[in-house]
Structures are given as C-alpha cells and as structure tokens.
Amino acid sequence: MHVTPILDISGLKTVFRIGGRPVAAVQDLNLTIKPGETLALVGESGSGKSVTSLSVMGLLPRGMGQVAEGSILFRGKTGQTQDLTQLDAEGMRQIRGNDIAMVFQEPMTSLNPVYTIGEQIAEPMRIHLGRSHKDAAAAAIKLLADVGIPDPERRADQYPHELSGGMRQRATIAMALACDPVLLIADEPTTALDVTIQAQILDLLQKLQADRGMGILFVTHNLGIVAEIADRVAVMYAGRIVETGMVAEVFAHPRHPYTIGLMRSIPKLGEATALKLQGTPLPTIPGSVPSLVQLPNGCSFAPRCLYSIDACRVDVPPLYETGNSQKSRCIRWKEV
Numbered sequence: 174m175h176v177t178p179i180l181d182i183s184g185l186k187t188v189f190r191i192g193g194r195p196v197a198a199v200q201d202l203n204l205t206i207k208p209g210e211t212l213a214l215v216g217e218s219g220s221g222k223s224v225t226s227l228s229v230m231g232l233l234p235r236g237m238g239q240v241a242e243g244s245i246l247f248r249g250k251t252g253q254t255q256d257l258t259q260l261d262a263e264g265m266r267q268i269r270g271n272d273i274a275m276v277f278q279e280p281m282t283s284l285n286p287v288y289t290i291g292e293q294i295a296e297p298m299r300i301h302l303g304r305s306h307k308d309a310a311a312a313a314i315k316l317l318a319d320v321g322i323p324d325p326e327r328r329a330d331q332y333p334h335e336l337s338g339g340m341r342q343r344a345t346i347a348m349a350l351a352c353d354p355v356l357l358i359a360d361e362p363t364t365a366l367d368v369t370i371q372a373q374i375l376d377l378l379q380k381l382q383a384d385r386g387m388g389i390l391f392v393t394h395n396l397g398i399v400a401e402i403a404d405r406v407a408v409m410y411a412g413r414i415v416e417t418g419m420v421a422e423v424f425a426h427p428r429h430p431y432t433i434g435l436m437r438s439i440p441k442l443g444e445a446t447a448l449k450l451q452g453t454p455l456p457t458i459p460g461s462v463p464s465l466v467q468l469p470n471g472c473s474f475a476p477r478c479l480y481s482i483d484a485c486r487v488d489v490p491p492l493y494e495t496g497n498s499q500k501s502r503c504i505r506w507k508e509v
C-alpha cells in the first residue's frame with residue numbers, strides 16, 4: 174500500500190558563509206519519512222546531520238546558514254502539505270513544538286531552569302492547542318506518567334535541577350509530545366546519558382512511537398543505536414548521503430566503504446571492555462572528515478578509502494541503486 178510521506182526532502186542544499194563565501198554543509202540530499210517510521214541519519218562529527226535537522230526545523234543560525242536549493246515538503250496534522258523552505262518565521266513557529274517537535278542531546282537546551290517541569294510541559298498545549306491552564310496542567314501530569322516518571326504529580330511541581338539526567342530527558346520527551354506531533358526530530362537524545370539509561374530512553378521512544386504513530390528523524394553517530402531503533406538509515410559523509418536503505422539490508426551487506434568502516438568501529442558485546450583492558454584503542458576509520466571549504470575532487474571519501482582508484486577522484490558519484498531498498502554513492506559498490 175502506498176503511504177504518503179509526512180516529510181519529503183528533495184535536492185536540499187544548505188550553505189554557510191565561511192570566509193565571505195558560501196560553503197555547502199549539506200547538498201544533493203533527498204529523504205522521506207512516513208508516519209510511524211524511524212529514519213536514522215548517521216555519520217561522523219561534521220558530516221551534516223544536525224544541519225539537515227536544523228534545516229527542517231527552520232532553526233539554522235540566522236544570518237549564517239540558509240537553505241539555498243531544494244524543497245522540504247511536510248504534511249502536518251491538518252493533512253495539508255507545505256514546503257517548509259517557503260514559510261516565514263511566524264509560519265515555522267506555528268509548526269515547531271506543535272506538528273514537529275525536537276529532542277536534543279542536552280535536556281537543559283530545552284528546559285528553562287526557572288519554571289517547573291509541569292509548567293514547561295503545559296505551555297505548548299496552551300499556546301498551540303489553546304487549552305486552559307487547568308486542563309494543560311492535568312495533561313502535563315498524564316504525559317509525565319506516559320514517559321515513565323514515577324510520582325508525576327510531585328515531579329510536575331519540581332524544577333529541572335531537582336531531576337536526574339535521565340528523568341530530565343524523559344521530561345523533555347514529554348514536552349516534545351505535548352501537542353501530539355506528526356514528526357519527532359531526535360538529535361543524539363541519548364548521547365549524554367549512561368548506557369543503562371540510554372537503553373531505557375530508546376525503549377521509551379519506540380513504545381511512544383508505537384502508541385502514537387509519529388515519524389521519527391533520529392540523528393546519531395552510533396550505528397549500534399541505528400540497528401536498535403531505525404527502520405531505514407541514511408549514512409552521511411561530508412554533507413552528502415553516501416548510502417541509504419532499510420536497516421536490515423544495509424547492515425546485511427553494506428555497499429559503501431564508509432558504511433563498512435563505521436560498522437567495523439562498533440564494538441561487539443564485551444569487546445570494548447576487553448580492548449580497553451588491553452590498552453588497545455577501538456578500531457576507527459583512519460584519517461578525518463575533509464574540510465567543507467576544500468572538498469577533494471570526485472568522491473569525498475576517496476582519500477580515506479581502501480577501495481579508491483583513479484576514477485573515484487574525477488566526479489562525485491551518483492546514488493546507484495544497489496538493492497531492493499538500498500542505494501550507494503560508490504562506483505565500486507559491486508566489489509565492496
């Protein structure tokens with residue numbers, strides 16, 4: 174059955190002014206998310222994951238970054254589709270926190286230290302949904318219970334500093350869900366938490382998604398998390414998607430050397446501890462992400478790639494269809 178996506182990004186190019194000239198932090202980017210689906214954007218630091226999510230939210234740093242090309246079609250609660258790149262600041266404000274919500278790595282980015290948890294969860298319901306004070310306060314307590322916070326009545330009256338890191342992240346998730354968004358953008362939401370709490374938050378997001386049917390754009394540098402939470406994955410390198418597809422297909426036979434490198438750097442169960450005890454560093458991909466100001470000719474990954482040949486350094490490869498759901502931006506995908 175064909176389901177219309179809630180998010181359909183096409184030909185996105187986002188540029189920053191660096192040293193007076195425009196530099197593309199994201200380019201040639203196409204992706205879709207359907208209701209109830211989780212797409213993970215994965216890649217090393219600087220690959221363009223956050224710039225992609227900020228482009229969708231209309232939160233690029235003003236005067237520095239802007240969408241230069243492409244469209245971001247979004248179908249909100251009313252069923253109407255809008256191109257987010259064409260909305261003005263007020264139009265985006267009506268969508269943010271209402272149709273599209275965001276959870277960041279550091280909960281204190283979203284929480285205000287001087288208001289109680291309950292007040293902060295209730296606020297978007299009053300602003301966007303026009304609910305009364307009393308009604309929104311009761312709904313906030315219910316949301317705190319939904320995200321697994323014990324004794325929600327008491328917690329609603331507390332300030333952020335009175336909660337642990339894991340509880341604060343649960344509270345920001347409650348805040349994000351307050352208006353029942355169609356799309357949740359989660360940017361490294363568990364990176365600042367310890368491993369046990371990380372697993373609990375990932376379970377919680379999956380449960381909430383199953384209950385509410387929202388789409389999730391999940392930004393992470395961790396392929397282990399992708400395997401656990403996502404239906405589809407888009408691997409980014411130097412501002413472009415280099416491989417994409419259903420998680421099961423990409424993980425079973427990755428067709429881009431960069432994805433293979435990322436997969437090798439996921440420690441297997443117990444291996445990380447064993448390597449640490451031996452004093453051996455975890456395997457990483459040699460070299461580093463190139464500067465966007467000076468991208469190499471052809472494939473941006475070629476200078477770090479064990480498979481690269483002269484032909485890789487000529488043109489940027491297109492995304493080849495390499496499987497049922499899979500695409501790879503590697504001219505040697507059949508051999509990798």
Ligand SMILES: Nc1ncnc2c1ncn2[C@@H]1O[C@H](COP(=O)(O)OP(=O)(O)OP(=O)(O)O)[C@@H](O)[C@H]1O
Nearest residue numbers: 189198217218219220221222223224225234237465
């Ligand atoms: N405010 C800015 N000014 C100039 N360039 C920026 C700015 N923000 C991002 N960039 C450029 O965009 C590139 C991609 O950044 P982005 O934050 O999207 O990477 P990321 O993959 O999300 O990395 P991380 O995991 O570290 O957040 C950066 O390498 C940088 O060159």
